[in-house]
Amino acid sequence: MAAIKVTGVSKTLEGLKTLDNISLAVECREFRAILGPSGCGKSTLLNIIAGLLKPDQGRIELGGVDWTGRTGRVSYMQQKDLLLPWKNILDNVCIPLLLRGVSRKEAHGTARTYLPDFGLDGFEAYYPRQLSGGMRQRAALLRTYLFTSDIMLLDEPFATLDAITRGKMQVWLKELCAKYKPTVILVTHDIEEALLLADTIYVLSSRPARVLLQAEPAGVTAAINNQLKQEILAVLEAPSTR
Amino acid sequence: MKRSGSIASKIVPWTALAALLVIWEAAVRLTQVPVYILPGPVQILSTLGASWDLFMSHTGVTLLEAVTGFALAVAVAFMVAFVLNQVYWLNQALMPLLVASQTIPIITLAPLFLIWFGWGMLPKVLVVILVCFFPVVINLLNAFNSVDTDLINLFRSMGAGRLAIFRMVKLPSALPGFFAGLKISASYAIMAAVIGEWLGAQQGLGYYMTIAQKSFRVDRVLAAVMIITALSLLWVKLIEWLETHTMPWAAHERKWELDQL
Numbered sequence: 341m342a343a344i345k346v347t348g349v350s351k352t353l354e355g356l357k358t359l360d361n362i363s364l365a366v367e368c369r370e371f372r373a374i375l376g377p378s379g380c381g382k383s384t385l386l387n388i389i390a391g392l393l394k395p396d397q398g399r400i401e402l403g404g405v406d407w408t409g410r411t412g413r414v415s416y417m418q419q420k421d422l423l424l425p426w427k428n429i430l431d432n433v434c435i436p437l438l439l440r441g442v443s444r445k446e447a448h449g450t451a452r453t454y455l456p457d458f459g460l461d462g463f464e465a466y467y468p469r470q471l472s473g474g475m476r477q478r479a480a481l482l483r484t485y486l487f488t489s490d491i492m493l494l495d496e497p498f499a500t501l502d503a504i505t506r507g508k509m510q511v512w513l514k515e516l517c518a519k520y521k522p523t524v525i526l527v528t529h530d531i532e533e534a535l536l537l538a539d540t541i542y543v544l545s546s547r548p549a550r551v552l553l554q555a556e557p558a559g560v561t562a563a564i565n566n567q568l569k570q571e572i573l574a575v576l577e578a579p580s581t582r
Numbered sequence: 583m584k585r586s587g588s589i590a591s592k593i594v595p596w597t598a599l600a601a602l603l604v605i606w607e608a609a610v611r612l613t614q615v616p617v618y619i620l621p622g623p624v625q626i627l628s629t630l631g632a633s634w635d636l637f638m639s640h641t642g643v644t645l646l647e648a649v650t651g652f653a654l655a656v657a658v659a660f661m662v663a664f665v666l667n668q669v670y671w672l673n674q675a676l677m678p679l680l681v682a683s684q685t686i687p688i689i690t691l692a693p694l695f696l697i698w699f700g701w702g703m704l705p706k707v708l709v710v711i712l713v714c715f716f717p718v719v720i721n722l723l724n725a726f727n728s729v730d731t732d733l734i735n736l737f738r739s740m741g742a743g744r745l746a747i748f749r750m751v752k753l754p755s756a757l758p759g760f761f762a763g764l765k766i767s768a769s770y771a772i773m774a775a776v777i778g779e780w781l782g783a784q785q786g787l788g789y790y791m792t793i794a795q796k797s798f799r800v801d802r803v804l805a806a807v808m809i810i811t812a813l814s815l816l817w818v819k820l821i822e823w824l825e826t827h828t829m830p831w832a833a834h835e836r837k838w839e840l841d842q843l
């Protein structure tokens with residue numbers, strides 16, 4: 341059974357047709373990337389899967405259950421770290437556990453076990469403002485992971501970081517996913533990032549977004565990946581058929 | 583550079599104040615203005631010292647009115663801001679009325695309060711509430727409404743209800759705006775009580791000032807003004823102290839920024 345199944349989703353936002361009949365399925369423990377030009381509706385699609393927006397048409401199934409327009413099943417990380425400036429790192433990452441009714445002490449215990457893997461060991465008492473952008477994104481990812489570890493939506497999580505930090509974070513995320521094996525949908529406009537991290541890449545057209553191409557870079561050599569990159573670029577740059 | 587700047591920033595205002603008082607005193611002595619027109623600071627202070635007990639008994643009354651009105655205004659402002667933030671149509675309906683209420687001159691309203699509520703404490707407290715309510719409610723509501731929608735969406739996606747979002751996100755985010763409003767209201771509170779007393783009272787600094795003014799005791803009027811100013815400044819300082827102690831993370835940020843220099 342697919343962890344995430346999107347069937348025929350269309351959405352018009354403020355009179356602009358943003359998503360046009362999108363269908364995709366993500367198997368359990370798979371890492372999928374959704375690649376597309378800026379403003380093509382990738383974030384809208386994630387908002388719909390997260391249940392924050394209702395689609396005009398189509399449905400969202402999570403683990404075989406209809407979750408269209410309902411929140412609370414998948415965890416969702418956005419471009420901004422959205423850490424609360426008045427809470428320290430440990431309390432920030434514990435928020436989803438507290439919202440679920442876990443006691444503060446127990447939440448702290450759970451969170452602490454993950455701090456080393458998320459590169460936050462020793463920084464739990466710091467306030468977000470005191471940490472680098474990369475560390476804040478790692479804290480945001482841990483908060484996301486602690487909410488629901490099995491299905492995670494990542495919306496351009498490294499877009500605001502500098503190129504060097506971004507490269508390090510991508511390698512770190514790849515290792516982390518190899519260890520914890522979550523189901524992930526990563527939205528990005530960075531082809532290299534998609535090729536590095538994802539098992540399968542969906543390439544979306546510019547607005548209204550349609551699935552142009554489905555590619556599988558996993559386990560292939562650099563040369564083939566390069567070829568795949570050219571192919572993706574060609575699809576993206578081709579004049580629209582409509 | 584930064585350190586000497588911070589010391590200078592403490593010395594400069596006090597020096598300016600002292601210089602102003604010296605110039606005032608010198609001008610009064612040189613021109614020999616009669617005391618019933620303009621007394622110097624030394625004369626005002628000696629008047630204050632001579633009738634200290636009388637001043638303090640009137641100050642106590644005024645302070646009680648101001649504190650009561652301020653506390654009630656803040657409590658009502660908080661509830662109104664909470665409700666208007668949660669119920670959008672109510673916000674739309676009441677915001678223009680709130681703004682309009684601020685255009686009514688208090689000085690014309692206070693005598694009506696006397697007619698409606700008599701000569702006791704209530705009409706003065708009402709004037710304080712009217713003056714102090716608006717800065718708090720407008721700053722607080724603005725702060726509630728300007729919380730990052732992405733942050734609210736994140737909490738929604740984690741299954742947080744409206745009250746949880748209010749408690750965990752909106753309330754702490756709104757603290758700086760809340761304190762900004764509190765400081766404005768704190769600086770007006772005593773003045774508002776005095777205005778209430780000025781128009782009809784049997785005790786309080788405003789009442790005392792009307793009596794002193796009628797007998798051309800300008801020194802007494804100005805001594806009362808000094809008390810009002812000093813108390814208002816103390817009140818604002820108290821709010822600032824509360825602000826740094828309820829928002830330790832903000833102090834953290836300031837300290838961190840200093841460390842970076």
